[in-house]
Amino acid sequence: EELEKLNLEVASEFILVAATLMRIKAKLLLPREKLDELGNEVDPREELVRHLLEYKKYKSVIAELATLEEQRALKEKRGNILREIKKLSESTDVESELQDVDLYKLLKVYQRVLVKFEEEKKKPIHTIVPYPYTIADKKKEILSKLVDKERISFEEMITDGVKEKILVIFNFLAILELLQMQLIGITLGEGYNNFWIQKLDSKEEKEFP
Known part of the structure; x- marks a missing residue:
């Protein structure tokens, strides 16, 4: 039930950060052997900060590109309007399609269809027969x-x-x-x-x- 409420994108970000924190904690418990080019000991927490900054930078760039794409599509007076372009890109983006699929909901709908089908089969069929007399x-x-x-x-x-x-x-x-x-x-x-x-x-x- 909880999986149904999760946003997969947010969950993936959380898992990435959690995994990095666990790796840092493990490194802190072990003897530090990793050195930089100057021979200084590398603090694993700096690696986490670097990853988070890179992630934030790429996410910001992606958001800016998406905004520019929308503005550009509005200026172009072609048949391929923004909605059509988005629909076309979604239909060819396999990874995006897989992320949008909720197997649990799909199975619930399938089960509901089966139950409705069985109920329809059990309903009595009333046939009106005209009699040859009055x-x-x-x-x-x-x-x-x-x-x-x-x-x-x-x-x-x-x-x-x-x-x-x-x-x-x-x-x-x-x-x-x-x-x-x-x-x-x-x-x-x-x-x-x-x-x-x-x-x-x-x-x-x-x-x-």
């Missing part, structure tokens, strides 16, 4: 059956010749609508286990929609 058709069919028979059992009415469960539902809804329209009536059968459906005489002449 409640209006079933109402006409029920009334037609009651013309040939005086009465028909409720069970026979909704299940006769039915091969699909959905058709039983359609027949039941059609019976309810006919009852509401007072075109049919229901009487209790023997044993209280069934009902009889019959056409109402007073409604026979009623116009059917």
